[in-house]
Amino acid sequence: MSEHTGDEVHGGADTWAAGGYGFETLAIHAGQDPDPATGAVVVPIYQTSTFAQSEVGRHQGYEYSRSGNPTRTALESCLAALEGGRTGLAFASGLAAEDCALRTLTGPGGHVVIPDDAYGGTYRLFARVLERWGVEHTPVPLGDLEAVRAAVRPGQTSVIWCETPTNPLLGIADIAELATIAHAAGARLVVDNTFASPYLQQPLSLGADVVVHSTTKYVGGHSDVVGGALVTGDVALGEELAYHQNAMGGVPGAFDAWLVLRGAKTLGVRMDRHCANAQRVVELLQSSNKVASVLYPGLAEHPGHQVAAKQMRDFGGMVSFRLTGGEAAALEICRRTRIFTLAESLGGVESLIEHPARMTHASVAGSSLEVPADLVRLSVGIETAEDLIEDLGQALAAA
Numbered sequence: 001m002s003e004h005t006g007d008e009v010h011g012g013a014d015t016w017a018a019g020g021y022g023f024e025t026l027a028i029h030a031g032q033d034p035d036p037a038t039g040a041v042v043v044p045i046y047q048t049s050t051f052a053q054s055e056v057g058r059h060q061g062y063e064y065s066r067s068g069n070p071t072r073t074a075l076e077s078c079l080a081a082l083e084g085g086r087t088g089l090a091f092a093s094g095l096a097a098e099d100c101a102l103r104t105l106t107g108p109g110g111h112v113v114i115p116d117d118a119y120g121g122t123y124r125l126f127a128r129v130l131e132r133w134g135v136e137h138t139p140v141p142l143g144d145l146e147a148v149r150a151a152v153r154p155g156q157t158s159v160i161w162c163e164t165p166t167n168p169l170l171g172i173a174d175i176a177e178l179a180t181i182a183h184a185a186g187a188r189l190v191v192d193n194t195f196a197s198p199y200l201q202q203p204l205s206l207g208a209d210v211v212v213h214s215t216t217k218y219v220g221g222h223s224d225v226v227g228g229a230l231v232t233g234d235v236a237l238g239e240e241l242a243y244h245q246n247a248m249g250g251v252p253g254a255f256d257a258w259l260v261l262r263g264a265k266t267l268g269v270r271m272d273r274h275c276a277n278a279q280r281v282v283e284l285l286q287s288s289n290k291v292a293s294v295l296y297p298g299l300a301e302h303p304g305h306q307v308a309a310k311q312m313r314d315f316g317g318m319v320s321f322r323l324t325g326g327e328a329a330a331l332e333i334c335r336r337t338r339i340f341t342l343a344e345s346l347g348g349v350e351s352l353i354e355h356p357a358r359m360t361h362a363s364v365a366g367s368s369l370e371v372p373a374d375l376v377r378l379s380v381g382i383e384t385a386e387d388l389i390e391d392l393g394q395a396l397a398a399a
């Protein structure tokens with residue numbers, strides 16, 4: 001390793017990223033060469049806060065684990081490669097990553113355009129934290145490009161914040177079109193790619209400036225760690241983000257970084273199964289007279305289907321649906337499933353069910369982002385499809 005010079009960025013893409021390798025190869029190898037000191041095939045957990053220096057200012061690239069840690073570097077390089085970016089940065093949570101992106105890209109007097117069905121915690125960050133810091137936000141339906149253009153304030157808007165598919169309504173936004181609108185106004189497009197994962201969708205290749213992840217979800221994939229990430233293809237912006245990452249300090253510990261990296265190795269095969277199982281679940285829901293509507297971008301009648309088909313490899317593992325029996329039926333189904341565990345979060349190997357209005361999205365009640373009370377959200381896991389169909393079928397029959 002080269003001698004340390006100060007503010008170097010540890011999460012740079014490595015030689016694997018430039019090698020033309022496929023997604024699964026990068027997931028398993030990018031940033032993860034065998035340990036030079038021992039030959040360990042798996043990146044070690046460097047559980048240390050500080051690093052010895054041979055003389056003042058002379059060390060092997062690491063000084064202090066907030067600024068950089070080799071386990072985290074491996075994860076950051078891997079994430080950069082998976083998103084097709086140049087700089088990856090790992091955080092202690094998705095919201096820590098979001099906060100870092102927003103503190104870097106906006107400031108007092110600034111303005112951001114946000115989705116009108118943003119993740120509840122994201123909305124809370126804009127409405128309760130950034131608002132007090134002097135950053136205004138305008139919620140718009142991102143599927144309506146005219147509404148987005150009308151909401152942008154040239155000279156003041158510095159960020160268009162995009163989620164696609166959205167949580168929990170599975171709305172779809174056209175990333176390439178939003179990038180064009182953002183750049184014409186001198187703003188940046190930030191895409192929360194948590195629901196799709198880099199396996200299904202690569203926003204940087206569609207013109208986005210920064211990708212955000214809650215790696216708690218599909219990237220980690222096992223519901224055993226909370227984490228976040230930022231990836232950008234712009235090296236200068238990457239350095240600014242890395243500066244803020246270090247200055248604000250919301251970094252993951254070495255073990256958490258290791259868990260996310262371990263999860264990332266199997267992201268491709270897990271996503272294939274999530275998508276296949278979701279397709280089976282959608283078919284069941286469509287055949288039930290208890291279900292008023294199914295929200296899934298893979299359905300031809302979904303308003304965002306064409307855009308989703310253009311920018312995604314497949315349609316993902318998240319499925320929402322509304323009940324003819326209203327909120328009472330929604331709550332009853334959440335009570336009656338056994339394999340689908342009633343819990344917040346998503347993207348793990350196990351199937352989860354939840355009631356967004358009272359759980360994940362309780363914080364947006366009464367706002368323009370309020371979600372319908374008859375809505376149920378599923379994170380379809382990778383269990384045996386027949387067992388999932390059976391479980392959901394009996395819950396629907398009883399509701």
Ligand SMILES: *Cc1c(COP(=O)(O)O)cnc(C)c1O
Nearest residue numbers: 093094095119167194214216227
């Ligand atoms: C969970 C989630 C977040 C927040 O991530 P944390 O890891 O919980 O901080 C942000 N965006 C989306 C779409 C999410 O699902």
